[in-house]
Amino acid sequence: DLAKIKDHLVAARPHLFFAVPRVWEKFEAALTTNLLSATGMKAKLAAWARRVELESFKRSVETGDAVDTFQRRLANKLVISKIKSAIGLDQLLGAGSGAAPAAHSTLEFFASIGVPIHEGFGMTETTGMATANPLGRPRFGTVGQPLPGVQVRIAEDGEILLRGANMVSGYLYMPDMTKELWTEDGWLRTGDLGAIDDDGFLSITGRKKDLLITAGGKNVAPAEMENHLQGIPGVGQAVVVGDRQPYLCAILALEEEALPDLCRAAGVPVAPLGEIAKNAKVRAFLADRVESDCNAKVARYQTIKKFEVLPHMLSVDGGELTPTMKVKRNVINEKYKGLIDGMYAADASKPVRAQQAPPA
Incomplete structure (x- = not known):
């Protein structure tokens, strides 16, 4: 809890x-x-x-x-x-x-x-951490540098590859999965996308399986935009959608604990989440912050054209999150299909229509 x-x-x-x-x-x-x-x-x-x-x-x-x-x-x-x-x-x-x-x-x-929070990166297949930020001097937006004995490189398709003595040898009694885990020259495939800066700090930009491919053929890792959107007052979670669509949209889940902060920023009295989610002033405030906090920081094809607001958070009990709080995108796409379809039903230049989101 x-x-x-x-x-x-x-x-x-x-x-x-x-x-x-x-x-x-x-x-x-x-x-x-x-x-x-x-x-x-x-x-x-x-x-x-x-x-x-x-x-x-x-x-x-x-x-x-x-x-x-x-x-x-x-x-x-x-x-x-x-x-x-x-x-x-x-x-x-x-x-x-x-x-x-x-x-x-x-x-x-x-x-x-x-x-100061130190972000790091690792997985079961690396038997723990593979990279970490230096204690007391974390570089925000990165998961730090490789730990001693770990090598990191970025594949041509952007996937993060690892090599070191701490990598597993494979999956027990699963030869096909073990073969898929490794490249031909002995690097472990993480399934994550990333980049390395000049000082060797690794940044995670998304998951290969989460990539959205727009109707225009652009590959978009939604994690970057979702990270920007979750910094908006009152927004506890954000899910970017738009696979095979002409533009990207987002679902913004409001957090009850942050309601006073959102209402103060939007200039409205505190009210129940259901009312706040449909409040015109709140939606206008959110639209402005989507532009300034997200769209202004990404490439044009990564911009959010429309969004809808949920008056509740996504949850493990609701089947929308994994036990480690990761979004189940296939569940979101199915559970909120009507909400998502509504954002693509009209021209992108028109304002988002306030819709009633499904109950939590």
Whole structure:
């Protein structure tokens, strides 16, 4: 139960904590609501402290040296340490995330309260981690550099290939699957798409099986756009659709914990999620943020032309997510077929029609 994780953290006060992005996003939503409830000098102090901490963290990552200024020490004493204590992370030495990309806004939020999240990459077939970000200096948007003994390369089709002594030899009694796992020259196929920068940091751009092929023949990895969309206030989850279609659309799932933040940003009173999902001002706000937070950052063929809003989150119980919180795209395409078809029923230049989403 995600709602109880905070209580366990406060009781345990761990030195190390690793969680999937969904857990970090739940924390962010709850903390944002609490921070927004502050007024006057208290609110200004919290905003100043978080700004100082984030700027100091970014400088330390850029230079490789710890930034220990008077302002940062004061911000920590007055605000940051109290926030970390309230969520049970005051003894934390390292925080990690994996299984899916974390939204950049979530990574910056936690860095602003003194909890930099280190993303890493690995799979069962690599017997654990294969890449990781350096402790204290994570490069956001990447899963770090190869661990000692691990080699990484990118295939011509963009797939991430790995090699090292920690790779499995194959699948027991499954020779055909074992053969498919390896390239002819001995590299393990991960099924993930990615890129490596000049410093050897690996970025995950999507899954090969999740690739959308537009009617125009463009291959689109939806993870990049979904990551941008999930940074919009109130949007807990986003699923990009558009396979064999002339343009891309998105389903945005609203998160109840982030409702006050969304309503404040959109300039509307707080109301039940069902009402907010169909509110014209909220939809206009979301449309503006889709343009600024997503479309402005991607190529034209990757832009979101239409979107619809769900008044509930996707869930494991609803069959829409795996136990590790990954989206089951085939289930989404079937369960929300009417919603998706509606976005392609009219011309792309026309505004999205407010539709009633299926119940959770």
